[in-house]
Every structure is written in C-alpha cells, then in structure tokens.
Amino acid sequence: MNSMSSTIAAAILALLEETGNAEIQRNLLAQQLGCVPSQINYVITSRFPPEQGYIVESRRGGGGYIRIRRVNVGRDARLLALINSVGGEIDEGTLRAHTLNLLGQDLISEEAARLLLAACGDGALRPCQPGGTRDAVRAAIWKQMLLALHE
Numbered sequence: 001m002n003s004m005s006s007t008i009a010a011a012i013l014a015l016l017e018e019t020g021n022a023e024i025q026r027n028l029l030a031q032q033l034g035c036v037p038s039q040i041n042y043v044i045t046s047r048f049p050p051e052q053g054y055i056v057e058s059r060r061g062g063g064g065y066i067r068i069r070r071v072n073v074g075r076d077a078r079l080l081a082l083i084n085s086v087g088g089e090i091d092e093g094t095l096r097a098h099t100l101n102l103l104g105q106d107l108i109s110e111e112a113a114r115l116l117l118a119a120c121g122d123g124a125l126r127p128c129q130p131g132g133t134r135d136a137v138r139a140a141i142w143k144q145m146l147l148a149l150h151e
Helices: 004-019 026-033 037-047 075-085 092-104 109-119 132-150
Strands: 021-024 053-058 066-071
Touching: 004 066, 004 109, 021 026, 026 037, 026 053, 037 053, 053 092, 053 109, 075 092, 075 132, 092 109, 092 132
Parallel strands: none
Antiparallel strands: 021 066, 053 066
C-alpha cells in the first residue's frame, strides 16, 4: 500500500507530466486526497527540492497557489547542488534518502549507489563515535565520493 506522501507526490507528478507545471491550491488538493494541508507542504519540501531540478513558487491568500516547475539542470550541476546543500554532518537515513533519489533520477548507477551506501553506512563507520563524529565523517566521505563521480 502506498503512503499518503507517495500518493501526493504521484498527483503532483501527474500534473507536471500534463503541462510541465503543477499549479495547485493546497487546501483543495488536500481535500481531494483526504489529507491535511501540511502533508502537501511536507511532500513538496522533501520530494521537489531545487537540487532535484524543481522550482517552487507560492502565493498566499484566498486565491493563493503553489506552482512547481521542473527545470532541466545538468547532471553535474545537480550533483554539485546536492553536495553543497549537505552541511558538515549527515545521518545515515538522510544519506540513504539522498543516495536513492540520485539513483532514481539516473544521476548515479546502481553500483555507485551500493558503494556509497556501504562506505557511508553505520557498519563501515562503527569505529567512529555515534552522532556528531560519525555523521561528520559520513558527510565528508559521501561528498568526496560524489565529487569523484562528478569528475
């Protein structure tokens, strides 16, 4: 069974495929899908970020809308934007999500995704202290590996 987030993302993607733009009224879409408006915000923020080639514009008020546009950003620019968006630390779950997004967008190969996940997982970083130190080392390794893929 699909999660509500997947259902919302699928509805937005369907609109994007039709016209290249998805212009939605948050409350109306939430009503149609049987969810709360904040779930729409969460999906837009997590699944349609700039580093994945989306531009999100919004206008508040009674006639307000959220407009999502897909822009063609080259592979290298998208990888660099993601590298720059990751701070000095990253936890394993966030790293996994970013890596799987890169794979899903065909920005990295399946083999590269497996290597990134293996090298940056808690199993490989077990000697490091959990939390800050481990997450800092994880971020540094992941960024360097993505930069190597970029070259």
